[in-house]
Every structure is written in C-alpha cells, then in structure tokens.
Amino acid sequence: MLPAPRPLIVAAAVICFCLGSALLPSLAEGKVHHHTWNISYVHKSRDCFEKLAVTVNGEAPGPTIRATQGDTIVVTVHNKLETENTAIHWHGIRQIDTPWADGVAGVTQCPIHPGETFTYRFVVDRAGTYLYHAHYGMQRVAGLNGMIVVSVPDGFVEPFTYDKQHTVLLEDWWHKSVYDQATGLSAKPLVFVGEPQSLLINGRGIFNCSKPVPATGTCNTSSPDCGLRSLFTVVPGKTYLLRIGSLTSLSSLSFEIEGHSLTVVEADGHYVRPFVVRNLFIYSGETYSVLVKADQDPRRNYWATSHIVGRNPTTPSGKAIVSYAGNDPQMTPPTAPTTGPPWNNTAIRVEQSRAIVAHPGYVVPAPARADRTLILLNTQNNIDGHIKWTINGVSLHFPATPYLVSMKHGLTAAYDQRPPLDSYDLMGYNISAPAPTNGTIGSPVYRLAFDSVVDVVLQNSNMLDNRRETHPWHLHGHDFWVLGHGDGKFNPAADAWRLLNVKDAIMKNTVPLHPDGWTAIRFHANNPGVWLFHCHVEAHVFMGMGVVFEEGVDRVRRLPSSIMGCGHSKGLH
Amino acid sequence: MLPAPRPLIVAAAVICFCLGSALLPSLAEGKVHHHTWNISYVHKSRDCFEKLAVTVNGEAPGPTIRATQGDTIVVTVHNKLETENTAIHWHGIRQIDTPWADGVAGVTQCPIHPGETFTYRFVVDRAGTYLYHAHYGMQRVAGLNGMIVVSVPDGFVEPFTYDKQHTVLLEDWWHKSVYDQATGLSAKPLVFVGEPQSLLINGRGIFNCSKPVPATGTCNTSSPDCGLRSLFTVVPGKTYLLRIGSLTSLSSLSFEIEGHSLTVVEADGHYVRPFVVRNLFIYSGETYSVLVKADQDPRRNYWATSHIVGRNPTTPSGKAIVSYAGNDPQMTPPTAPTTGPPWNNTAIRVEQSRAIVAHPGYVVPAPARADRTLILLNTQNNIDGHIKWTINGVSLHFPATPYLVSMKHGLTAAYDQRPPLDSYDLMGYNISAPAPTNGTIGSPVYRLAFDSVVDVVLQNSNMLDNRRETHPWHLHGHDFWVLGHGDGKFNPAADAWRLLNVKDAIMKNTVPLHPDGWTAIRFHANNPGVWLFHCHVEAHVFMGMGVVFEEGVDRVRRLPSSIMGCGHSKGLH
Incomplete structure (x- = not known):
C-alpha cells in the first residue's frame, strides 16, 4: 500500500526524522502525534x-494509534x-533509520x-493496518x-471504495497469569499453556461463568467489560472497510460475519488482488482489510465470530453482533452462531494463503534472485529435560544485552559468535517424524550482507508427539515477498524454485508456515539494524523459535x- | 553480640574486603563462602x-547462609x-564499607x-541471627x-550454653499473587491485601483445602511441601538454642512451644539480659534466640505454634510438632494446639518489648545525648484518591535512580532536593483521630552529619478508619539503641526524655512501634552510605511508610x- 515509489518515501522518512516535523513543505509534511501511556496492572x-x-492507561487492548502516512508517532511510556x-x-x-525503536527487549533495547x-519515536512511512504489543x-x-x-495521504486514491471503516482486533485469553504460563513452559517436564479460556473480539469475550472457575479471581457476568455486544452498526446498502488484526498468543483463527461476504483488499499494509471469502483465516501477527457490504435482511442482526483452526479447539468461539441500523444493536441474532470451518482442514487454509497476491496495480517487483538462501527447519528438541523449539538446531535465548547495542559497540561477549547454520540436513531429516537430534540453546545471529537479497525457506516438521502445528512467522524491520507455500519437504535440488511466485508476490511482514509444508520468502536486507524473525505464537518464541538478522549495523547512527x-x-x- | 571492640572489627572488615580473604593471619582470617543462586518462579x-x-534454587524459603564472624559472603545471583x-x-x-551490597532497589542499587x-559480596562482621529477603x-x-x-569465632564463650541449635523462620502466606496485592494497594479505592491464608513455620503451612478455594491453582494435601511435620526432635534433659526470625509480610506474631519455657538470650545479634516467657512476641524483621530445655513428659510430642496478634486474626495458627526422641516424630500431640494470647492485648506486648535490655556483660554504651532529634509521625493520608502512609507528611516513593548512585554522583534531578521535616505539628496533631492533613508523595532524604548521633522518635497514630496498628521499623546499615517505648504522644517539652534508657539499652535493627504509642531509638551515623528506615510490613512500605538517611556519602568508595x-x-x- 505504498502510493509513492519506495526510495522517495524512505528519503522522506529519514529527513523527517532528522529534521523534525513540518520543516519540509512537500515531501515530509507529516504531523507528529504525541501519546503518553501509563503501563500498569x-x-x-x-x-x-x-x-x-497489563494495560495502557488502564485499558486492554490499548488505544488505536491513528496517523497518516509520513507522520511521526511519539509514545512516551511510563512503566x-x-x-x-x-x-x-x-x-x-519498519523503523527505517530508527532501529532502536523496534521495541524488542534483548534485540533492540534494554527493557524499560x-x-x-522511555520514549518511542518513529515514522509511519506506509499506509496500512499495523499492530503494537509488548x-x-x-x-x-x-x-x-x-x-x-x-x-493514505490526502489525494491518494485507493483501489477500492467504502463508506466507513472499523477496526477488529482478535485475541485469545487465558485465566492463568503470564508467570504461570512461563513457569510451566520452563518446567521439567514442560507444562503447556493449554487452550485459551476465551476468544476476544475488540477486547471482549464471554466466559461461561457457570463452569467451575479454575483460576484466580471472580466471575462477574454483569461487568461492562464483557459479554455479547454490537461490534458496529451498518446501514443497508453501505460498504464497510474492516481493518482486522490478530494478536492471539496461540490460536490460528477463522473470522466471519454471518451471511456476509468478505472481500480481502489489504494484507499487512499492501494492496491485495481482491478475492472474496466467507471466512477469513488470520494468523497471529497478521492484518487484513476486508470490504463488507450491508446487503442482507436489515430487520435482524448477524453474528461476527472467531473460531480456532489448526488446533483441536476446546475454546468457545468469539462472538459479537453486527447490527443493522434501526434494530436494537444488542438484539441477539435469531440464528445459532456460526461454527466456522473444520479446524483440521489444512488444505483450505493453504489455499487461502496462496490466493493472497499483490494487487496488479501495486506490485512491488521482487528481485529476480537472491544472494543467499537460508533453509530454516523448526524442530522440537529435548534439551537437558526442557522441551524447546530449535531452528537448525539452535533454540534462541535472548541475551541480557540487546544485540543492537552489543553489535554496534563490539561487545562480542554479549552474544554467541559462532554463526548459526544456513541449512539443515536436507537429505537425512524426516519432517514427519520427531527430531532425533539434540539441539542447543544459544544467542547467535545471521549476519547478512548489507543491501543483499535473502531468501528464507521455512520448513515445518512434526513435533515430538508427532502432531503438526501452524507457525506464523513475523519479520521485524522489513516486509518480505511471499514466494510460495509448498507441501512436504522443500527440495532445493529439485524444481521447488520453479514453483515460486516472483511475478506478483504479495509483501507481508507475517506469514503462516502450514503443517507438513514449507513457506518461502524473499527480502531485501537494506534496513540497517538488528532484527528478530520469529514464530508469533508467544509460547513458541518463548521456547526459542526465532532467529536474529543483522544487516549494516555499522551504518546505524549513534544509539540513544x-x-x-x-x-x-x-x-x- | 560483639566479642571484639567495634573499631577493630570495622578495620578488619575493611581490610578483609580490600585484600581478599585469608591474607591477614590474625585480624581477618575469615573464610569466603561462595553461593550461587538462581532466582526463579x-x-x-x-x-x-x-x-x-519466587524461589532460590527452586526453594522457598531459600537456604540458610552459615558463616563465622568476620567471614565474607559472596552470593552470585542469576535472575x-x-x-x-x-x-x-x-x-x-550493616554492610560496613559495602553500602552498595545492601540490596535495596531504588536506594542502593538498580534492580537486577x-x-x-549480580554478585553480592559483604563481610558478616558480627555474630548473631539475621535474615535475607527480596x-x-x-x-x-x-x-x-x-x-x-x-x-561466634572459635574460642569465644557465649553467656549461655546449649546442646544443639535450630533455626525457626516464621512467615505469613497469601494465595493472591504479589501483582494482585500491589494492584489492589495502588487502586482507587484501595483494596487491602487482607489477612493471610496461612502462617508458615520453616516454610510449611496447612491450608484447609475443604474450604472453597478462593484463588488460582489446586489444593494438594498430599504435597510433601506442606502439612503437619516435626520441626525438630529433642532429647530429654538437653537444652536447645532456637534462632527464631520473622519475615511475615503483615502479621505480628506470638510463638510458643507448648508446655516449654523460652529463655530469650539474643535479639537482632545482641545478647539480651535473659528473661523467660511462655510465648515470644516477634515482629516482622526481628530475630531472637531462645533457649528451650526438653524438660517435659518425653512420652508425647508438643505443639510449636505461631499466632497473629495486633490484628483481629482470621488466619489459622501456624502449627508444627516438637517431638521427643523415641516417639514417632510425626505423632500428633494429644492436646489441642495452643491458641496464644489475646490478639488485642497490647499491654503485654509492650511489656515484653520493655523487657528487652542488653546483657549486663555486653552493654554497648549509648552516647549520652544526640546531636539531632527526628520525631517521625506516621499518618494515613488520602492523596488524590490513593490511600498512602506518610511520615511527617511525605509518602516515600522509591526513585528510578538509586539514591546511593544519585547522591554519590550529584545527580540532583533523580530525587527530591527539599529536605523532609524533622518533626510534625506536635501540639496540633491528635494521634487518636485520623489525619485531617494532606500528604505528598516524594523521594526526599534526611542528610545526617557524618559521625553524629541521631535520635528518632517514632510516633504512632490512628489510621483513617481509626484503627490502631503495630509497625515494626527496620533500619538498614546500623544497629540502634532502643531507648524506650511510651504510651500516647511523645512530648519533648515534658519529661519524656527522662523515661529513656541509656544505661543498658539493647541494640537492634528492628523495633516495634506499638499502637497509641511511641518508640525512641538512638544511632550513630557513622556508616557511609544511604540507608532505608521503614516499616517492615510489606504493604505499609509499599504505601510509602519509610524514610531515607544519607551519611558520609562522599566517603563511600568508587561505586561498582x-x-x-x-x-x-x-x-x-
């Protein structure tokens, strides 16, 4: 969703940051938006x-940050x-020229x-739908x-029209504390976090309080924070843009609005060749904009629902109401809530992933070939009795000193100097059987040549108990081209490369790696800094499922x- | 409990620290004890x-540190x-010459x-019973x-004898998390932490799991960590030294061993003129050594119990077994557990406080008079809707930069420069009525002339709801002489000074301030550093009930x- 050619925008962003706001009349007339946030329990x-x-100014989720492309966001965080x-x-x-504002403890900053x-200051250099989180x-x-x-900037015409827009944030929610969850994941034997108690839509959920209450606190069905409510009201005949984001901790979701088609038009800030779905599959860390037309019987309301897919769900669906104007907005729809697609139908999810390509008028051409290819196999490993995720045999442990500081300042004792492997035992490893190998826990880094083009093939494999999971991978500091999703094992010696799409690949920052398959991406290592690339399932990255990329750290300005x-x-x- | 004259020991400690261990043959032949602690949930x-x-190497309480006077303790803490x-x-x-090792986040160090x-390294310069805690x-x-x-060092003869010694650590315990408690204390309106669910003796308690379980987790009556057990076994006719410490978060306690007299011989590391009690009143942060003789019917076992006093208790007594050799150590005593003294009999508690004076052979003479007197009134105040404790109108807020660093390095922006008040409105304030005054939240410091003698009169007053509480005050970096406990309001103009004991005052580091009364202490401000002085009730200091003393910070060596x-x-x- 980049209206102007990218280099120009980069330059504008850089100049804007350096000189402050409103000094450059045409290129960078972005506003500066100041926010003050108290983070508290x-x-x-x-x-x-x-x-x-953990709330922002007493609320969870926190406030939606709104700005126009080229603006500067300043968030003053009081811990x-x-x-x-x-x-x-x-x-x-992408934090172009501000890699220290990426907000990853252990990678780009010391925690607050x-x-x-602590003040975060960065330019939002491209229109679209984004997220923030601890x-x-x-x-x-x-x-x-x-x-x-x-x-988008004033005067820019998007490749679709709508009458009004709304945000829809999807979450899953546990009654156990983070401490409880993390302690279980670190324990011998591992105690997994389990399925969430609830799915939330815009922060609201409905727990069945008549169940025996398994966790701390009290159940308060009359709280104004929870229960079934109208998500938004539509006027018959009007079209709405829904900016949908998922920040689930574990769950892959399917989102739908009963009886209404969803036309997908944006993914992670890039225009998509529009396609229509009944239900949108969305993975943690992804955002989509969809158009929905109020074209159904206006005398009743409809269900908006989120459903877990990819794991055998025990969690009730997330539920909210889409109301038609004139009705009581809280009127329960006369039908049963939609139940979503079968949780274990991977094929239809892969199909939807493959449908996401760039809008013909907004293709950002991918480089024809890469300078370096990383083939990253995830496996579950038992390391000294702890269950860990490893990538090519290494389970990522965040160092006490942020990489950005240690690499910029030559503090070589602060992280592992031995580089991680660019590939795994392609011939020998059976992705359909649990890992027989030992892994190690470490904090290495992939050093990428600045301005080089890098391909990453994410290779899924079965877990120790032989189950298969979906892993949404998120890259910091970049968008990447999604070259393809394949089944089974990626075989670089065979014709796997032929299957890749470089013609109209969508750019994204988060992409699912489906069970028993691989996902190939390409990116341009041209953003000086140190950047995390990781599975966005919180328990998985906690268990080590991530890698770190460095590129041009010598070009990074003096660190604050x-x-x-x-x-x-x-x-x- | 200072066998050698103090200046000599100070010198030994200093030299020992500077040159390492075992280099000085006679003065400082102390051993160095290395401990490695993993702090984890x-x-x-x-x-x-x-x-x-929160555990030390997986255990709560953590291991007992044992050393001999003059030894060096090195604790390597992995967070x-x-x-x-x-x-x-x-x-x-007292952290003589190592004020940075006192372990108070916001006062002596940044948190780990x-x-x-982080490595704590300090000399234990005086024999006695001490504590450690977050x-x-x-x-x-x-x-x-x-x-x-x-x-005590080899060859030193204590003023009492015994056959064997044991440690007894007393705690109270909540099922709510610290986060839950702190969030309630910070809320508008305040939600108090409430009474503990259990009292623990050496880390063990017995919750009535047949009650509706009010908090997170499960109740596991068969856990080896809990339930009724023998605290120790005695041999008829033998005498035991019990080193008893209280680290309750809220509760004042009475400890007793059914049918056995306790002879108090040490308090906070100083020899006491021995006195005999049936039950020992002990406040959070205090330690006592008592002698107990196995002089009862050896065919049965006996209850060791802890009971809440000073607050109307809803918590069952802490219970353990003292077993006589030859019996089944876990055999339940045939009698009902002791119930302790009436919770609201303040007079008998004040009486016991007054009985604690220095052993005649070990009096450390108090200076005859003070160079400065602080009269510190505690009040509860409503500050912008938050209930806070204030001392002379100021509720202590720990600054983000530790005082020791900011004061040593002249970082004057890091704490409040305006000094707090040496006294309060002595004539106008009615200690039996809730505070009508407004307080402020701040981080000031009392700057004490180095080597001066300081008197502090702690003045209690009723809370906003007109109840009366006991506040055990703990001074870091020093022992103080306990000059006296008085009723009502301390009146410096009248003859209150005459009532003070400078003849054989006991030295302590923690002393109770009883309801509707005052407590006077004297100390020598001769330990360069910055030191916290605060109520040892965790909720109270969290609500601001403390002050900070600086003395000779310019004499502190280069900070690590x-x-x-x-x-x-x-x-x-």
Whole structure:
C-alpha cells in the first residue's frame, strides 16, 4: 500500500526524522502525534472473569494509534508495573533509520524499568493496518496490545471504495497469569499453556461463568467489560472497510460475519488482488482489510465470530453482533452462531494463503534472485529435560544485552559468535517424524550482507508427539515477498524454485508456515539494524523459535543511551 | 553480640574486603563462602495450595547462609524471573564499607534484570541471627527469603550454653499473587491485601483445602511441601538454642512451644539480659534466640505454634510438632494446639518489648545525648484518591535512580532536593483521630552529619478508619539503641526524655512501634552510605511508610558499575 515509489518515501522518512516535523513543505509534511501511556496492572473482566491485565492507561487492548502516512508517532511510556519491565514493539512498522525503536527487549533495547520513562519515536512511512504489543518475555499474553491505522495521504486514491471503516482486533485469553504460563513452559517436564479460556473480539469475550472457575479471581457476568455486544452498526446498502488484526498468543483463527461476504483488499499494509471469502483465516501477527457490504435482511442482526483452526479447539468461539441500523444493536441474532470451518482442514487454509497476491496495480517487483538462501527447519528438541523449539538446531535465548547495542559497540561477549547454520540436513531429516537430534540453546545471529537479497525457506516438521502445528512467522524491520507455500519437504535440488511466485508476490511482514509444508520468502536486507524473525505464537518464541538478522549495523547512527543500561551495556553512554 | 571492640572489627572488615580473604593471619582470617543462586518462579504448595513462588534454587524459603564472624559472603545471583527484576537485602548486616551490597532497589542499587547476574559480596562482621529477603516492590511476599546464621569465632564463650541449635523462620502466606496485592494497594479505592491464608513455620503451612478455594491453582494435601511435620526432635534433659526470625509480610506474631519455657538470650545479634516467657512476641524483621530445655513428659510430642496478634486474626495458627526422641516424630500431640494470647492485648506486648535490655556483660554504651532529634509521625493520608502512609507528611516513593548512585554522583534531578521535616505539628496533631492533613508523595532524604548521633522518635497514630496498628521499623546499615517505648504522644517539652534508657539499652535493627504509642531509638551515623528506615510490613512500605538517611556519602568508595544502569545512571561507569 505504498502510493509513492519506495526510495522517495524512505528519503522522506529519514529527513523527517532528522529534521523534525513540518520543516519540509512537500515531501515530509507529516504531523507528529504525541501519546503518553501509563503501563500498569489493572483488574479487568475481559471475558467476565476477573484477572490482572497489563494495560495502557488502564485499558486492554490499548488505544488505536491513528496517523497518516509520513507522520511521526511519539509514545512516551511510563512503566508503572512495580517490579516488571516492559518494551513495546510496533508490529509492521519498519523503523527505517530508527532501529532502536523496534521495541524488542534483548534485540533492540534494554527493557524499560518500573519507574522509568522511555520514549518511542518513529515514522509511519506506509499506509496500512499495523499492530503494537509488548515484546518482553510472554508479557503480550497479559493484554498489552493494540492497533495502528495509517491512512493514505490526502489525494491518494485507493483501489477500492467504502463508506466507513472499523477496526477488529482478535485475541485469545487465558485465566492463568503470564508467570504461570512461563513457569510451566520452563518446567521439567514442560507444562503447556493449554487452550485459551476465551476468544476476544475488540477486547471482549464471554466466559461461561457457570463452569467451575479454575483460576484466580471472580466471575462477574454483569461487568461492562464483557459479554455479547454490537461490534458496529451498518446501514443497508453501505460498504464497510474492516481493518482486522490478530494478536492471539496461540490460536490460528477463522473470522466471519454471518451471511456476509468478505472481500480481502489489504494484507499487512499492501494492496491485495481482491478475492472474496466467507471466512477469513488470520494468523497471529497478521492484518487484513476486508470490504463488507450491508446487503442482507436489515430487520435482524448477524453474528461476527472467531473460531480456532489448526488446533483441536476446546475454546468457545468469539462472538459479537453486527447490527443493522434501526434494530436494537444488542438484539441477539435469531440464528445459532456460526461454527466456522473444520479446524483440521489444512488444505483450505493453504489455499487461502496462496490466493493472497499483490494487487496488479501495486506490485512491488521482487528481485529476480537472491544472494543467499537460508533453509530454516523448526524442530522440537529435548534439551537437558526442557522441551524447546530449535531452528537448525539452535533454540534462541535472548541475551541480557540487546544485540543492537552489543553489535554496534563490539561487545562480542554479549552474544554467541559462532554463526548459526544456513541449512539443515536436507537429505537425512524426516519432517514427519520427531527430531532425533539434540539441539542447543544459544544467542547467535545471521549476519547478512548489507543491501543483499535473502531468501528464507521455512520448513515445518512434526513435533515430538508427532502432531503438526501452524507457525506464523513475523519479520521485524522489513516486509518480505511471499514466494510460495509448498507441501512436504522443500527440495532445493529439485524444481521447488520453479514453483515460486516472483511475478506478483504479495509483501507481508507475517506469514503462516502450514503443517507438513514449507513457506518461502524473499527480502531485501537494506534496513540497517538488528532484527528478530520469529514464530508469533508467544509460547513458541518463548521456547526459542526465532532467529536474529543483522544487516549494516555499522551504518546505524549513534544509539540513544535510553536503550542501554542492561547486561554489558551498563557502562555505555 | 560483639566479642571484639567495634573499631577493630570495622578495620578488619575493611581490610578483609580490600585484600581478599585469608591474607591477614590474625585480624581477618575469615573464610569466603561462595553461593550461587538462581532466582526463579516455581509452583510450590507451601500450605498445600499450589501457587507460584519466587524461589532460590527452586526453594522457598531459600537456604540458610552459615558463616563465622568476620567471614565474607559472596552470593552470585542469576535472575531467571523472565520479566521481573530482583534485589536481595541482607537484613541486619550493616554492610560496613559495602553500602552498595545492601540490596535495596531504588536506594542502593538498580534492580537486577532478568538474564543478568549480580554478585553480592559483604563481610558478616558480627555474630548473631539475621535474615535475607527480596527488597523490590512487594516481591518479598512471593517467598524469596531466608536466614543468615553467623557463629561466634572459635574460642569465644557465649553467656549461655546449649546442646544443639535450630533455626525457626516464621512467615505469613497469601494465595493472591504479589501483582494482585500491589494492584489492589495502588487502586482507587484501595483494596487491602487482607489477612493471610496461612502462617508458615520453616516454610510449611496447612491450608484447609475443604474450604472453597478462593484463588488460582489446586489444593494438594498430599504435597510433601506442606502439612503437619516435626520441626525438630529433642532429647530429654538437653537444652536447645532456637534462632527464631520473622519475615511475615503483615502479621505480628506470638510463638510458643507448648508446655516449654523460652529463655530469650539474643535479639537482632545482641545478647539480651535473659528473661523467660511462655510465648515470644516477634515482629516482622526481628530475630531472637531462645533457649528451650526438653524438660517435659518425653512420652508425647508438643505443639510449636505461631499466632497473629495486633490484628483481629482470621488466619489459622501456624502449627508444627516438637517431638521427643523415641516417639514417632510425626505423632500428633494429644492436646489441642495452643491458641496464644489475646490478639488485642497490647499491654503485654509492650511489656515484653520493655523487657528487652542488653546483657549486663555486653552493654554497648549509648552516647549520652544526640546531636539531632527526628520525631517521625506516621499518618494515613488520602492523596488524590490513593490511600498512602506518610511520615511527617511525605509518602516515600522509591526513585528510578538509586539514591546511593544519585547522591554519590550529584545527580540532583533523580530525587527530591527539599529536605523532609524533622518533626510534625506536635501540639496540633491528635494521634487518636485520623489525619485531617494532606500528604505528598516524594523521594526526599534526611542528610545526617557524618559521625553524629541521631535520635528518632517514632510516633504512632490512628489510621483513617481509626484503627490502631503495630509497625515494626527496620533500619538498614546500623544497629540502634532502643531507648524506650511510651504510651500516647511523645512530648519533648515534658519529661519524656527522662523515661529513656541509656544505661543498658539493647541494640537492634528492628523495633516495634506499638499502637497509641511511641518508640525512641538512638544511632550513630557513622556508616557511609544511604540507608532505608521503614516499616517492615510489606504493604505499609509499599504505601510509602519509610524514610531515607544519607551519611558520609562522599566517603563511600568508587561505586561498582554493576549497581547502575537504571534511571539517570544509564550513562555512568
């Protein structure tokens, strides 16, 4: 969704950052949006069950950040968590020239201490739908998240029209605390987080409080925070743009609005060749814009629902109401809530993934070939009795000193110097059988030649119990071209390359890796900094499912001292 | 309990620290004891109800540190809490020449980040019974605590004899998390932490699992961590030294061993003129050594119990068994557990406080008069809808930059420059009525002339709801002489000074301030550093009930960079 040619926008963003706002009359007349956020624990009843949530100004999800392409966002974060640090990632914002503002504790900054104030300042250089969330331990699971909506500049005409727009944020929600979950994942033997208690739509859910209450707190069905409500009201004949984002911690979802078609027009900030679905599959970290026309019987209301797919669900569907104007907005639809597609039909999900290609008028041409190819196999490994995810044998452990600081300042003791492997035992490894190999826990980094083109083939494999999972992978600091989704094992020696789409590949920042398959992406390593690439399932990245890319760190400007103070960076200015 | 004259020991400690151990043949031949601690969350069933505890190497309480006077303790702390910082205070250790090792986040160090390692190194310069615990937010409530036993040097003869010694650590325990508790205390309106679910003796308690379970987790009556057990076994006719410490978060306690007299011989590391009690009143942060003779019918076992006093208790008594050799150690005593003294009989508690004076052979003479007197009134105040404790109108807020760093390095923006008041409106304030005054939240500091003698009169007053509480006050970095406990309002113009005991005042580091009364102490401000003085009730200090003393910070040696990295100290070496 890049109206102007990219290099120009990059230049504008850079100049805008350096010189401040409103100094450049035509190129960078972006506004500066100031936000002040207090991050604190508050007792919330998001699904009627009261538990502690990490909130932004008392709310979970936090406020939607709204801006226009080229604007600057300044968020002043006051950490009021008493004993817990925080860091906030601006998901999908590439942080061009501001790699220290990416908000990943251990990669781009030291976490923000309780009692401290940290200021994030970055340019939203491209219109689209983005997200934000805590990026520290599993803190995101506690509720610190929200959406970012970046509008196109005045005068820019989008390849579709609509009458009004709404945001739809999808989450899953546990009654156990983050500490409980993380302690279980670190335990011998591992105690998995289990299925969520509820699915939330725009922060609201409905827990069946007549069940025996399994966790702390009380169940409060009369709380104004929870229960069935109207998501929005439509006027017959009008068309609505829904900006849908998923920040689930675990669940892959299917979203639908009963009886209404959804026309997908945007994915992760890029225009899609429009296609129509009854239900939208959406993975954690993804955003989609869909058009929905109010073309059904206006005398009744309709269900908006989210359903778990890819895992055998025990969680009730997320439910809200889409009301037609004139009706009581809270009037329950006369039909039973939609139940969604079969959870274990992988084929229809892969099909939808393959349908997502660039809008013909907005193709960003992919480079014809890559300078380097990484083939990244995920396996579950038992390392000293701990179950970990590894990528080519290494389970990522975030170092105490952020990579960006240690690599920029030559603190070589702060991370593993031995580079990780570019591939795995392609011939020998059976992706349909649990890993027989041992893995290691470490904090290595892939050093990428600056300005090079990199292909990454993500290769899925079965877990130790031989189940198969979907892994949505998210790349920081970049969009990538999605070259293809394949079945089984990627075989570079065979004709797998022929299957890849370089003609009209969509650009995204998050892409699913489907069970028993592979996903190939290509990106341009031209954003100086250090960037995380990881599975967006919170438990998976906590268990090590990620890698780190460095590119042109020598080109990064002087780092702000506000990102330092931890690990080996205590003494640095 | 200072066998050698103090100046000599100080010199020994200093030299010992500077040159390392075992270099000085006679003066400082102390050993160096190395401990490596992993601090992590673990699911524990301390009272049979499973909840997360912050543990040392998987245990709560942590291991007892044992050393001999003059030894050096080195504790290497690995913070494995994922998103939560920590800091550990060595309660009762004066940290002579090592003020940065006192372990108070916000006062003497930046908290230790997850993933980081911090090394505490200090000399235990005086024999006695001491404690350790987390000193960061309310983290102590989560279980990170334990005991320190420092033995007299070889050849030193104590003023009592015994056959064997045991440690007894008393705690109270909540099923709600620290986060839940802290969030309630910070809320508008305040939600108090409530009474504990259990009292623990040496980490074990017994929750009535047949009650409706009010909090997270499961109740597991068969857990080996909980239930009724023998505390220790005695041999008829033998005498035992019990080193008893209280690290309750809220509760004042009475401890007794059914049918056995307790002879109090040590308090906070100082020999007491022995006195005999049936039950020992002990306040959070205090330690006592008592002698108990196995002089009862050896054919049965006896109850060891702890009971809440000072607050109307709803918590069952803490219970354990003292077994006589030859019996089944787990054999339940034939009698009903002892129920302790009436919770609201303040007079008998004041009486016991007054009975604690120095052993005649070990009086450390108090200076005859003070150079400065502080009269510190505690009141509850409503500050912008938050209920806070204030001292002379100021509710202490720990700054993001530790005082020790900011004061040593002249970072004047890091704390309040306006000094707090030395006294309050002595004539106008009615201590039996709730505070009509407004307070402020701040981080000021009392700057004390180095080597001066300071008197502090702690003045209690009723709470906003007109109830009266006991506040055990703990001074870091010093012992103080307990000059007296008085009723009502301390009146410096009248003859209150005459009532004070300078003849054989006991030295302590923690002393109760009783309801409707005052407590006067005297100390020598001769330990360069910055030191916290606060109510040891965790909820109270969290609500601001503390003050900070600085003395001779210019004499403190170069600070280790390991204590820096937060707030204004990010850029310091």
